[in-house]
Amino acid sequence: MNRIVMLLFLCHAAYAGKAVKHSLKIFFTGSSGLETLPEFEAVGEFDTILAVYCNKSTIRATQDWAKKVLDPGHEQFKFLEACCFVSMPAFFKFEIDEIKQHFNQSAGVSVFQRLAGCEWDEETEELTGFLKYGYDGEDLIKFEPQTKEWVLLNPQAAFIKQSWDNDPKDKEFNYDMITTYCHMWLDKSLDIGKSSLLRTDDPTVSLLQKTPSSPVRCHGTGFYPNTALMFWRKDGEEIHEHVKHGDVLPNQDETFQVHVDLDISSLTLNDWPSYDCVFQFSGAEDKIVIKLDKDVILTNFGKNxxxxxxxxxxxxxxxxxxxxxxxxxxxxxxxxxxxxxxxxxxxxxxxxxxxxxxxxxxxxxxxxxxxxxxxxxxxxxxxxxxxxxxxxxxxxxxxxxxxxxxxxxxxxxxxxxxxxxxxxxxxx
Known part of the structure; x- marks a missing residue:
């Protein structure tokens, strides 16, 4: 089983991102009882952008730079091929059977998942590795790189922890994979795909409002990378009261969007000039500032x-x-x-x-x-x-x-x- 786990992570051919932090995340999924989905599949993401997909019979790079990293003539492609076609499907099938037997599940749908990867901070040069398993939508167990120990996330997974704790070589291997080797793959991907991965796309920032009494939404879209900040200010100082932040979400063109709402119900028109919305990439000095002004707010309110x-x-x-x-x-x-x-x-x-x-x-x-x-x-x-x-x-x-x-x-x-x-x- 140790060899299976070793090949399992060797396929973490990496992809990374732009700006201050870069991350490589590989999502593995094994299942049983689902006729419409493959028994095994995996996706690799670089800063939330899909870069590679594989199952038991297919390997597909979705980015031009990823195709260069995964050239069939390169050694890393052979690792990925062994991982996707042989090692990982066997590992996930073995673990699903073990868990189902322990949980007395003889039929039905079962899903076993693994998330592994690392995040690299260019400014602090801090590397954070992560490795976690889940079953049927619930976290089971994770590996803590600081202590090189398995941490139980669900009491029902105690039998898994007991088994994996008895394999110190496997712990060392997992530590190396989510630190040293993951960092190496991040650097390799950045070097090959730097023209795409290290670019900066500025957003389009707008103020939107549903009705005159609704919150004013500051919305930015079309930016890359996703490490960006958006916030409301009053008299030049960031505010948190009456402000609601939205998540950074991906667009279909591999850029991102984000929004932050300001509740104006307690403001008078004389207060408006004191407020503005700011968009800024993390670690950058340049800002995009848009003042709170009725003349620049976009709305369809008022159509007859x-x-x-x-x-x-x-x-x-x-x-x-x-x-x-x-x-x-x-x-x-x-x-x-x-x-x-x-x-x-x-x-x-x-x-x-x-x-x-x-x-x-x-x-x-x-x-x-x-x-x-x-x-x-x-x-x-x-x-x-x-x-x-x-x-x-x-x-x-x-x-x-x-x-x-x-x-x-x-x-x-x-x-x-x-x-x-x-x-x-x-x-x-």
């Missing part, structure tokens, strides 16, 4: 009913909705639709048109823009007759103009340019 219909329905259906509807719609602060029938309002006692349900049916299925709720609309009940007459008149005139223009264009084209058969269109 006609704008909403224009953006969500076809032209002919929009005309039908506007012409026949006896309904009006507003969006409540939580984004839900509030529907009322004008004929049921106390100041409006008219007969509802049979076509009035068109708008209600459409509104119940229309998608609401994700950026936030729209502006409440002024209640049209008290001037219903004037408003509806004006709408009907305008729509009627538009229809006449459109139909007349279309007919005239078609007539002119037909009479001025008669059809003349050519050699390509005439019948033989």
């Amino acid at each position: 009913k006609f704008q909403y219909l224009l953006s969500s329905t076809s032209f002919s259906f929009r005309l039908e909705l506007l012409y026949h509807s006896n309904h009006f719609s507003s969006l409540t602060p939580d984004g839900s639709i509030l529907q009322e029938t004008l004929s049921q309002h106390p100041c409006c006692r008219t007969t509802t048109s049979p076509s009035a349900s068109l708008l209600q049916d459409h509104r119940s299925t229309a998608s609401i823009p994700a950026a936030g709720p729209l502006l409440h609309h002024q209640h049209p009940c008290c001037n219903k007759s004037q408003t509806r007459s004006a709408v009907i008149a305008v729509i009627s005139v538009l229809l006449v103009i459109i139909v007349a223009a279309s007919g005239f264009a078609a007539y002119k084209k037909k009479n001025e340019r008669p059809y003349t058969p050519t050699s390509n269109t005439s019948l033989l």
Whole structure:
């Protein structure tokens, strides 16, 4: 088993990142009882960017620099091949069978996982290695490099700890793998892929707001690497009260995004100039600063009913909705639709048109823009007759103009340019 574990980590062909800290993480997963997934697969990440994938029959590098590191002619590729095709599948199958037997599990789905790797701080030159195992979504046991001992994370894994504690050579091997060798692979990957891994992409920073009373979100996207800071300041000093930080998340183009919200419910307009949002890469002096200003905040709040219909329905259906509807719609602060029938309002006692349900049916299925709720609309009940007459008149005139223009264009084209058969269109 010691040889299996040795080859298991030799396949940690590495990948790293940019800025102050670089990390290599390898995620291994073995399973049983899942027909739709491979029994074994692994992914290697460099600063959360996927660099390599493998299972029992496939090895695939997802980055150009990783393809160079994993050239089939290099010795490290042979280690990876033995690891993915032979050693690791056998190791994970053995451990799953052992755990299932200990837990009296004869059937069902079982998932055994391993996370291994290291993080390197360029400024402090501190290296932190990590190695941890889990089963069915719960942590089982981890290796502590400072003491070179296995630490129990789940009492049910005591039998695993007892077995692994009796193998001192394996402990030394694991220590070397998550320190010395992991660091070596990080350096190798940085050297080969430095044009990509050591780049810096600045973000686009914007202020977003759902409604005038909602928190103001400072949002940065498109930056690389992921070691970045974003925070709100008041009078040049970072603040934490009334501030909510979001996680750094990956984009599909291998860049990242992050946001931080500021609750402005207790602020007056005179307070706003004191606040600003700052984006800064870790360890860098340059900053991107954006002031809290209503003029720069992006929002879709304030769109009226006609704008909403224009953006969500076809032209002919929009005309039908506007012409026949006896309904009006507003969006409540939580984004839900509030529907009322004008004929049921106390100041409006008219007969509802049979076509009035068109708008209600459409509104119940229309998608609401994700950026936030729209502006409440002024209640049209008290001037219903004037408003509806004006709408009907305008729509009627538009229809006449459109139909007349279309007919005239078609007539002119037909009479001025008669059809003349050519050699390509005439019948033989």
